[in-house]
Structure formats: C-alpha cells, structure tokens
Amino acid sequence: MLAIVQKELRILFGSPLAWVILALVQLVLTWVFLAHLETFLQVQPQLIMIANPPGVTETIVAPLFAMAAVVLLMAAPLLTSRLIAEERRNHTLPFLVSAPISMTDIVLGKFLGLMVFFSAVVALVAILSMSLLAGGPLDIGLLLSNIAGLCLICACFVSLGLYISCLSASPATAGAGTLGALLALWVMDNATGEGKDNITRNFSLLSHYENFNRGMIDTFDLAYFVIFILIFLVLSIRRLDGERLLG
DSSP states (O other), X not given: OHHHHHHHHHHHHTSHHHHHXXXXXXXXXXXXXHHHHHHHHHHHHHHTTSSSOOOHIIIIIHHHHHHXXXXXXXXXXXXXXXXXXXXXXXXOHHHHHTSSSOHHHHHHHHHHHHHHHHXXXXXXXXXXXXXXXXXXXXXXXXXXXXXXXXXXXXHHHHHHHHHHHHHOSOHHXXXXXXXXXXXXXXXXXXXXXXXXXXXXXXXOHHHHHHHHHTTOOOHHXXXXXXXXXXXXXXXXXXXXXXXXXXX
C-alpha cells in the first residue's frame, strides 16, 4: 500500500494541475480571509459595546473553513477523476489489478495518496487562521473542530470520486460525474425547504459539516462521515475485485 501512496504522490505533485489547483485554492481562500478580516476590523468598535461579542474565530476562521469546504468540493473532481479512469484509459489497469497486492491496498493507497494533498490544503488554511494569534487569542476548540470537519468532508469527496473513477474509462466523464454527485449532495438540504426536520438534510454533506463549523462535534455527523467514506471505499474495492475476476 505504501508503494501505491508514493506512486500517487509522485504522479500528483509531478503534474502541473495539482500545483495550479493548490495555488488557486490558496489564492481564493486568502482573499476570503482578508475580506473577513477587513470586515471584522470595521465593525470591531461596535462589537466592543456588545455584552458577549463574537471573536475572530467565529467571525473570520469559521467562515473561512466553510468557504474552504465549498472550494474543495469544486476542486476534488479534477483530482479524483484520474485515480482509476486514467489507468483504464492508458491500459495500465490490467497490470495494476494483476499485481501481487490486494485490491484493498490499491484503493487505500490511492485514497491516502490524494488525502495527503487535501491535508496539505487543510494545513495551509489552519496556518492562515493561526496567523490571527499575532493580534489576539483564538478559540482553539472551534479551530480544531473545523480542521477535523474539513478533513472528514475532504475524505468523503475523495472516496466518492474514487468510486466514480472506478466506473469510468474517461477521466473527463468521471470528473463530471463526481462534480454532479457532490453538487447534488450539497443542495440536498434545500431540496424541500428550510426546515431542520427535512429528511434530505440527513444526506447532505455540507449540512453535516455545519456542526463542525460551529464547534459542535455530533456523533451522528461523525458516524455519517465515517459510514460514507467506508461505503464508497468498499464499493471501489468490490468494483476492482470484479475486474480482476473477469481478467
């Protein structure tokens, strides 16, 4: 599995696409960070007059991480689409599935390789947020909750994209399919109204991230993310196992 992870990282960071995405994501999130910081500085005199005013973590860091989740949702299909579909298009998939390693190692290797990239993005967002320590204290609990939530939702993006990549012979098709599925899971909580009892909210990825974004780690949200990741990893393993059996 470690060899697969190393191979994926070499391919990923040897490609200009990964660096372009990393630069664009950081540019967008830095702009969002500075915009919220400027707004906070403008309203700070009014906030002082409030009994329990929100701090910089609530007004700057939490919105930054919420935007990061949306930006990474858009970026994920570009990176996950090539995981298996490109192997199939280049006719290297038969060599991969016939190698003396398990399908579990292949799937987990590709999953973890891409998660290293997303972890780097999350780390950059965290460093950007921690720069606010130069001007005052941060709510570390809220910051850690956002970091954990963003890592989990990125893992969901990667696991779903990996499975859709297993179904396609074209990276473009896999990317479009992943983007469509992620957008559907994003807007699902608004499909039938604003009520919290809306059952479709239980299937929306970003609605489950909202509690993490507010600093509340709910076991239901945690279980949803873990089950979501496991389901699509297992489906990917079974799909590749089926191809190995068919030769």
